[in-house]
Amino acid sequence: MTKTVLITGASSGFGRATAIELDSAGYQLVLLARRKDKLAELADSLNAKPHIIQADITERETLTTALQNLPGSFKHIDVLINNAGLALGVEPTQNSRWEDWQTMISTNCAGLASMTHLLVPQMIERNRGQIINVGSTAGLHAYKGGNVYGASKAFVDHFSMSLRADLLGTKVRVTNLIPGLVEGTEFSQVRYHGDEQSASQIYDHCKPLQPDDIARSIRWVIEQPEHMNVNRLEVMPTCQASAGLAVHKDTA
Numbered sequence: 001m002t003k004t005v006l007i008t009g010a011s012s013g014f015g016r017a018t019a020i021e022l023d024s025a026g027y028q029l030v031l032l033a034r035r036k037d038k039l040a041e042l043a044d045s046l047n048a049k050p051h052i053i054q055a056d057i058t059e060r061e062t063l064t065t066a067l068q069n070l071p072g073s074f075k076h077i078d079v080l081i082n083n084a085g086l087a088l089g090v091e092p093t094q095n096s097r098w099e100d101w102q103t104m105i106s107t108n109c110a111g112l113a114s115m116t117h118l119l120v121p122q123m124i125e126r127n128r129g130q131i132i133n134v135g136s137t138a139g140l141h142a143y144k145g146g147n148v149y150g151a152s153k154a155f156v157d158h159f160s161m162s163l164r165a166d167l168l169g170t171k172v173r174v175t176n177l178i179p180g181l182v183e184g185t186e187f188s189q190v191r192y193h194g195d196e197q198s199a200s201q202i203y204d205h206c207k208p209l210q211p212d213d214i215a216r217s218i219r220w221v222i223e224q225p226e227h228m229n230v231n232r233l234e235v236m237p238t239c240q241a242s243a244g245l246a247v248h249k250d251t252a
């Protein structure tokens with residue numbers, strides 16, 4: 001039976017790459033994002049016509065209405081890919097912008113929780129379903145300037161494992177998919193507030209992952225047998241690793 005997959009943040013980056021990957025494998029797609037023109041362009045390039053939802057995942061009422069009005073053949077969501085999320089800023093806490101923190105919390109935490117809260121009941125009712133949350137290595141490995149971004153992704157990890165606990169006894173599966181350094185998305189441009197030079201320097205002199213690598217990982221998670229739950233899948237480029245703990249020495 002063809003699975004229906006809903007992808008948030010589908011208009012670019014991991015979401016777009018995952019849509020292309022899953023469309024080529026014959027999945028039926030519901031694509032959700034804020035940018036309608038990008039969604040329409042993506043939809044036109046796919047083999048099968050997806051259902052498109054133009055929405056901001058921080059707007060609960062819009063989401064509720066859109067999900068209540070899914071057309072017949074798209075009504076039952078088998079896989080929710082909670083991909084929408086962003087990082088804003090790399091400054092330490094004392095220099096961070098409060099508005100950036102609020103946006104990250106409302107998108108990465110509240111938006112993801114909202115989508116999950118709206119779709120879990122129908123998955124439980126059908127005793128079938130899968131939720132793949134896109135976390136980040138920043139949620140597992142703290143670094144300077146990561147502050148609220150890292151914390152929001154730590155939320156994704158703990159929320160995913162808490163969902164597993166709540167869903168035990170059902171056939172609904174949950175995964176935290178944890179990417180490290182990935183080039184080829186708008187992630188760094190957004191994080192650096194449009195400072196293209198700083199954004200691109202992150203990827204200099206190394207070979208980061210590409211959105212396709214994440215899309216294939218997501219497809220792999222979906223295609224594991226029903227008795228197998230991938231709790232976490234952490235994926236880094238070979239050129240990246242944890243660099244240990246920092247120690248400040250008072251030498252002055």
Ligand code: 8X3
Pocket residue numbers: 135136137138179180181182
């Ligand atoms: C992105 C990974 O290392 O840029 O989620 O924070 S990192």
